[in-house]
Amino acid sequence: MKESAAIVLFSLLFSCGLHAQRPFIPTDSIRIFGMVDSAFVISFEEIVQADQSDLGNFRVANHRGEFKKELRNVKGVELLKILEKIKIKVEKPRELNECYLIFKASDGYAVVFSWNEIFNTEIGRSLYIVTEADGKYLTDSSNRILTISTKDFNTGRRHVKNLSSIEVKRI
Secondary structure (H helix, E strand, O other), rough: HHHHHHHHHHHHHHHHHOOOOOOOOOOOOOEEEEEEEEEEEEEEHHHHHOOOHEEEEEHHEEOOOOEEEEEEEEEEEEEEHHHOOOEEOOOOHHHHHHHEEEEEEEOOEEEEEEEHHHHHOOOHOOOOEEEEOOOHHHHOOOOOOOOEEOOOOOOHOOOOOOOOEEEEEEE
């Protein structure tokens, strides 16, 4: 009887560990690589020194549109200004239509944007790396490199905390 209770207890503890979310690992830089002429790393310190925009308040909503939280007095750097520096390796410009960018967080969470979505729509101009929220600089935050898309309806889906890399690929 004691053995079966120990087995049940072990099974419960093991299954809880399987469903636990990976811990957040604060990031200090973003690695941009893949189908680019030259991979590079940009530090959060470099990002903070760029021109910042006042974004007002930002509401985070899940995939159902349900309110989750609000960031107040948000400031950020337009991500497009960083991404415009990369040169994607394609032979013909129309091949860019087949390219996509994977934004990956330190905990493995990933979001995909098409090249056209970023470089050819308003979405690209609405992608920001948050530098300040709620009156605090994110340099000391556990969600240090936070990326948001201000034009999304359900903003939580592409709300990437601790962005660590952006990989450029082609289908």
